[in-house]
Amino acid sequence: MCGIAGFFGGGEMEDIRAMTSRLDHRGPDAEGFYTESGLFLGHRRLSILDIAGGSQPMVSADGRTVIVFNGEIYNHADLRAELIGCGRVFTSHHSDTEVLLQGWQEWGEGLLSRLSGMWAFAIWDAVTRRLFLSRDRFGKKPIYYFQRQGTFAFASELTALLAHPHAPRNLSEIARVKFLAHGFFPTPHSAIAGIWKLPAAHNLTITDPASETNPARYWRYEIEPRSDVQSEEALCEEFVSVLRRAVERRLIADVPVGIFLSGGIDSSAIAALAAQVMGGGALRTFTIGFSEASFDESAPARRMADFLGTQHSVEKLDIEAALNALPEIFDRLDEPQGDASLLPTWLLCRFARREVKVALSGDGGDELFAGYDPFRALGMASFYAKIVPRPLHKAIRMLAARLPVSHANMSLDFKLKRTLRGLDHPPSLWNPVWLGALEPGEVARVTGSDFSVEQIYSEAIASWDASKSPAIVDRTLQFYTECYLQDAILPKADRASMMNSLEVRSPFLDLEVANFARTIPHSLKLRGGDTKYLLKRAMAGVLPDDILHRKKKGFGMPIGSWLQSGRITPAGISPFLQKKLKSHVSGAADERLYLWCEYVWQQWLSRRKGVI
Numbered sequence: 001m002c003g004i005a006g007f008f009g010g011g012e013m014e015d016i017r018a019m020t021s022r023l024d025h026r027g028p029d030a031e032g033f034y035t036e037s038g039l040f041l042g043h044r045r046l047s048i049l050d051i052a053g054g055s056q057p058m059v060s061a062d063g064r065t066v067i068v069f070n071g072e073i074y075n076h077a078d079l080r081a082e083l084i085g086c087g088r089v090f091t092s093h094h095s096d097t098e099v100l101l102q103g104w105q106e107w108g109e110g111l112l113s114r115l116s117g118m119w120a121f122a123i124w125d126a127v128t129r130r131l132f133l134s135r136d137r138f139g140k141k142p143i144y145y146f147q148r149q150g151t152f153a154f155a156s157e158l159t160a161l162l163a164h165p166h167a168p169r170n171l172s173e174i175a176r177v178k179f180l181a182h183g184f185f186p187t188p189h190s191a192i193a194g195i196w197k198l199p200a201a202h203n204l205t206i207t208d209p210a211s212e213t214n215p216a217r218y219w220r221y222e223i224e225p226r227s228d229v230q231s232e233e234a235l236c237e238e239f240v241s242v243l244r245r246a247v248e249r250r251l252i253a254d255v256p257v258g259i260f261l262s263g264g265i266d267s268s269a270i271a272a273l274a275a276q277v278m279g280g281g282a283l284r285t286f287t288i289g290f291s292e293a294s295f296d297e298s299a300p301a302r303r304m305a306d307f308l309g310t311q312h313s314v315e316k317l318d319i320e321a322a323l324n325a326l327p328e329i330f331d332r333l334d335e336p337q338g339d340a341s342l343l344p345t346w347l348l349c350r351f352a353r354r355e356v357k358v359a360l361s362g363d364g365g366d367e368l369f370a371g372y373d374p375f376r377a378l379g380m381a382s383f384y385a386k387i388v389p390r391p392l393h394k395a396i397r398m399l400a401a402r403l404p405v406s407h408a409n410m411s412l413d414f415k416l417k418r419t420l421r422g423l424d425h426p427p428s429l430w431n432p433v434w435l436g437a438l439e440p441g442e443v444a445r446v447t448g449s450d451f452s453v454e455q456i457y458s459e460a461i462a463s464w465d466a467s468k469s470p471a472i473v474d475r476t477l478q479f480y481t482e483c484y485l486q487d488a489i490l491p492k493a494d495r496a497s498m499m500n501s502l503e504v505r506s507p508f509l510d511l512e513v514a515n516f517a518r519t520i521p522h523s524l525k526l527r528g529g530d531t532k533y534l535l536k537r538a539m540a541g542v543l544p545d546d547i548l549h550r551k552k553k554g555f556g557m558p559i560g561s562w563l564q565s566g567r568i569t570p571a572g573i574s575p576f577l578q579k580k581l582k583s584h585v586s587g588a589a590d591e592r593l594y595l596w597c598e599y600v601w602q603q604w605l606s607r608r609k610g611v612i
Contacts, residue, residue: 003044004068009151009209016040018163053092071119074249139200139486152209157334168194183338186459236538246510258284258356263300266362280309286352291318345496364508367480368517370525428464437593473522560592570598
């Protein structure tokens with residue numbers, strides 16, 4: 001795992017050094033550069049595989065091809081053997097970076113279809129003077145870029161790009177609007193106008209830094225249920241086998257590896273299968289807990305660790321300790337993030353990094369197998385939308401607004417009010433409105449913009465429309481895998497882990513697992529009100545029943561209480577903000593998501609003075 005940066009066109013050596021210096025937390029072990037008449041590449045290394053032989057930028061033996069790479073290729077050993085069979089001669093012992101380099105020279109863009117892993121890389125061809133960028137299928141590793149003043153530049157983080165003298169500096173109005181609507185910046189938008197994120201499963205080719213170029217998609221997660229559906233028993237056996245192989249691939253490293261363990265089914269399944277591969281006694285597992293009961297998952301995590309016999313480590317924190325970590329996070333946060341679970345994720349990564357350099361997580365299980373609470377609401381919401389007239393719906397919503405506010409994690413009143421507010425809109429907007437900080441009309445009022453609903457939610461609508469299935473569950477899965485996973489979950493994991501120089505791997509996002517998930521019918525993911533149906537059935541006998549059927553809790557923080565008590569307060573004199581703050585502090589309404597987004601935005605801006 002590493003940080004990469006580079007530019008083609010205007011700039012000097014001091015600029016690439018400034019860019020990579022902003023990425024030192026992503027790669028504290030080594031630094032390297034490559035320059036060639038207008039091209040500059042930089043790399044910061046977190047050494048995981050082939051520590052002696054994997055230095056970057058890596059140059060091919062003939063000097064023609066150069067690569068900077070962030071990520072891990074889990075099938076690199078198989079690809080190396082195939083390339084040796086093609087006559088390729090390797091100089092490293094087991095570097096996956098050299099596999100990419102040699103694979104590119106052998107297969108060109110055909111390399112991508114062969115890769116199993118996570119990646120963001122740039123390859124330079126010195127003969128054709130062509131720069132090629134690629135991002136992995138789900139977007140686990142980031143690439144930001146801009147094209148301006150005859151220069152094309154890219155980096156793993158926004159702050160690194162802003163170190164280049166040609167970088168744009170103005171805030172993006174549409175991105176600000178989308179941030180308040182979603183709680184994140186939907187790809188390809190960033191907080192800065194003219195700086196873009198390369199979308200997941202896309203490539204970008206640059207031959208002239210002054211000529212505009214557009215990303216090209218090479219893969220898409222498409223739900224296409226198989227016609228020859230096997231028995232559930234056979235599917236369960238296949239699923240366990242596929243997921244175990246994904247876990248086994250992600251346990252390979254030249255440094256210590258651990259498992260994040262929350263006591264939920266996703267992380268418990270990963271830990272159980274890892275224990276089957278390497279033995280529970282050799283497995284390190286990590287949990288953080290909190291003094292406030294509704295946010296604490298340390299007890300079920302301990303139960304699971306004891307069941308597997310792992311080397312389990314727990315750090316129990318009071319909420320004050322968590323709150324005190326915020327300034328350090330904001331100091332290093334490259335872009336505003338509206339998900340408050342960034343804080344506990346950062347704390348967990350910091351804790352695990354004391355003992356390991358790599359950790360496996362359960363990310364992706366909810367998105368691929370319908371694990372979130374909104375999936376439970378789909379049936380009821382569809383029925384409600386058909387039979388409840390609009391005037392009655394408005395009356396019901398007004399009544400629900402009178403329910404007492406609870407700041408407990410995922411409280412009933414919070415979920416009910418969120419569900420009803422989504423039902424003001426067509427099904428294509430239910431999910432983003434359920435998850436977002438503000439409703440569409442409120443976004444326009446607070447920003448003073450005149451963007452249409454279609455513009456504000458364009459990415460969510462596009463993912464909904466991209467689904468080939470008419471089923472609302474499949475369309476919702478498409479939204480979660482293409483939008484929410486790419487722009488909320490994975491950036492949170494990447495930022496929290498890389499701030500602590502920790503690599504996080506996600507077995508559920510293995511290509512083999514993803515292909516299994518997309519070809520099974522949604523009735524095996526969501527059955528009645530039971531989410532992740534097939535996963536639970538497959539893990540029966542592998543996990544204890546109390547873990548298997550434990551209610552989903554999530555990884556939250558008491559930001560509602562912090563905002564109500566004044567422990568954190570967004571500044572500003574806008575009437576809209578003051579009204580929302582007053583309503584929240586008085587307990588009349590729960591405005592935690594909007595107020596938190598404003599708070600994070602302001603904290604981020606205050607640390608960028610003189611830069612943007």
